[in-house]
Amino acid sequence: xxxxxxxxxxxxxxxxxxxxxxxxxxxxxxxxxxxxxxxxxxxxxxxxxxxxxxxxxxxxxxxxxxxxxxxxxxxxxxxxxxxxxxxxxxxxxxxxxxxxxxxxxxxxxxxxxxxxxxxxxxxxxxxxxxxxxxxxxxxxxxxxxxxxxxxxxxxxxxxxxxxxxxxxxxxxxxxxxxxxxxxxxxxxxxxxxxxxxxxxxxxxxxxxxxxxxxxxxxxxxxxxxxxxxxxxxxxxxxxxxxxxxxxxxxxxxxxxxxxxxxxxxxxxxxxxxxxxxxxxxxxxxxxxxxxxxxxxxxxxxxxxx
Numbered sequence: 001x002x003x004x005x006x007x008x009x010x011x012x013x014x015x016x017x018x019x020x021x022x023x024x025x026x027x028x029x030x031x032x033x034x035x036x037x038x039x040x041x042x043x044x045x046x047x048x049x050x051x052x053x054x055x056x057x058x059x060x061x062x063x064x065x066x067x068x069x070x071x072x073x074x075x076x077x078x079x080x081x082x083x084x085x086x087x088x089x090x091x092x093x094x095x096x097x098x099x100x101x102x103x104x105x106x107x108x109x110x111x112x113x114x115x116x117x118x119x120x121x122x123x124x125x126x127x128x129x130x131x132x133x134x135x136x137x138x139x140x141x142x143x144x145x146x147x148x149x150x151x152x153x154x155x156x157x158x159x160x161x162x163x164x165x166x167x168x169x170x171x172x173x174x175x176x177x178x179x180x181x182x183x184x185x186x187x188x189x190x191x192x193x194x195x196x197x198x199x200x201x202x203x204x205x206x207x208x209x210x211x212x213x214x215x216x217x218x219x220x221x222x223x224x225x226x227x228x229x230x231x232x233x234x235x236x237x238x239x240x241x242x243x244x245x246x247x248x249x250x251x252x253x254x255x256x257x258x259x260x261x262x263x264x265x266x267x268x269x270x271x272x273x274x275x276x277x278x279x280x281x282x283x284x285x286x287x288x289x290x291x292x293x294x295x296x297x298x299x300x301x302x303x304x305x
Contacts, residue, residue, distance in 0.1 A: 019076040025272050026069050032275030033058035039288040049127040050116075050230075051285075053109045054278060056136055060105060061271035064098035067091055068169040068267050075168070085159075088170040093151045095171065096194070099245075099266070100143035103201055106238055108135045113234060114208040117227055118215045149193055153186055168260055169267070176253050187253025195249035202242045209235055229281045236277050240270040 036058045045051040068091065075081040083091070115126050150172055160180040167174040172190050176183040212231055216224045244262040279285040 015076045019073060022069065022073050022076070022268065025268055026065070026073065029065055029069075029268065029272040030062060032272065033062050035289065036275050036278065036285070039285060039292055042292060043288040045284060045288055047129075049112045049129075049132050050109065052129075052132055053105055053112060053136075057102065057105050057109070057274065060098050060102045061274055064095070064102060065267055065271045067094040067098065072168045083170065088175070089151065089155060091170040092154055092172065092175070093147050095147075095169065096150045097143050097147035100146045101139050102241065103198060104139035104142060105136070106234075106241065107201055107205055108132075108139065109234055110205040110208045110238070111135075113227075113231055114212055117212050117219075146193060146197070150190070153189060157181070157183070157186070166255055166257070166260075167263070169263070171263075173248070173253055173255050173259075177255060183253060190253060191250065195246065195251070198242060198245050199250055202238070202246065205238055205242075206235075233277050233281065237270070237274055240273065241266050 037055050040046050040051045040055045046055065071083070071091075112127055116123050119126065154172060154175055157175070157179040158181060159175075159178050163178050165174045165178060172194070173187075176187060176190075179186075209231055212227070216227055219227065244265040247262050248259055279289070
């Protein structure tokens with residue numbers, strides 16, 4: 001009896017520790033991405049396609065992680081962790097919606113760097129604001145279609161109970177294990193609609209960066225260093241996001257206990273690190289953030305005096 005009480009007490013302490021840790025991560029994620037959005041929107045950086053896409057990436061990161069993290073953090077303090085059927089369906093829809101948008105925004109950012117480095121003379125024409133807007137609209141439309149297809153796959157499944165899910169949020173694979181019918185065919189559809197799409201996009205994105213690296217041989221050392229600094233940030237973000245996604249969705253429909261750890265990377269850790277990765281070696285972003293900070297100090301002085 002004493003051992004059971006001790007285990008329960010230890011488990012409670014771990015949950016409280018996780019609550020504090022992930023709460024701090026969520027706050028850092030919100031502050032970092034909102035800072036990037038504000039810094040770009042109030043500066044001239046918004047006129048550049050790379051930062052135009054980065055603004056959308058930060059917005060999507062905030063929306064994407066907010067579909068899961070607040071519920072996940074709250075559940076850490078609860079004895080009984082539960083979610084209603086309707087809220088579960090909403091979580092599946094929004095997770096795949098914002099996740100798909102992020103995939104295609106990262107693709108747009110890779111294409112922007114490819115055009116800027118491999119076709120610099122045609123950059124202004126190819127990456128005009130009108131075409132950038134079309135790319136973002138296409139990303140939203142495709143993501144909406146994808147998330148609706150995942151929603152339909154789940155809503156048609158019968159659930160007979162007990163509906164105990166081995167995950168911290170509602171996703172397709174964990175829900176397939178709760179269904180009362182054979183879900184092998186549905187699992188194949190998920191692999192095609194999620195796993196294969198992510199794999200193809202990942203190959204295209206990495207292929208564009210390989211072409212960029214090949215093209216950089218003809219650049220001067222200074223321009224090569226600047227281009228490599230920007231591309232290394234993009235590649236880091238792509239690997240952090242796509243790696244765990246591919247691990248989960250490219251295999252047959254089954255769940256492992258490790259999935260929860262990998263899911264943390266693309267739901268919390270990667271969106272939290274993105275602002276730091278993009279600003280660490282980026283002088284333009286640092287200057288934009290400094291200008292905002294200096295404006296705030298000037299406004300405060302005016303208010304005081």
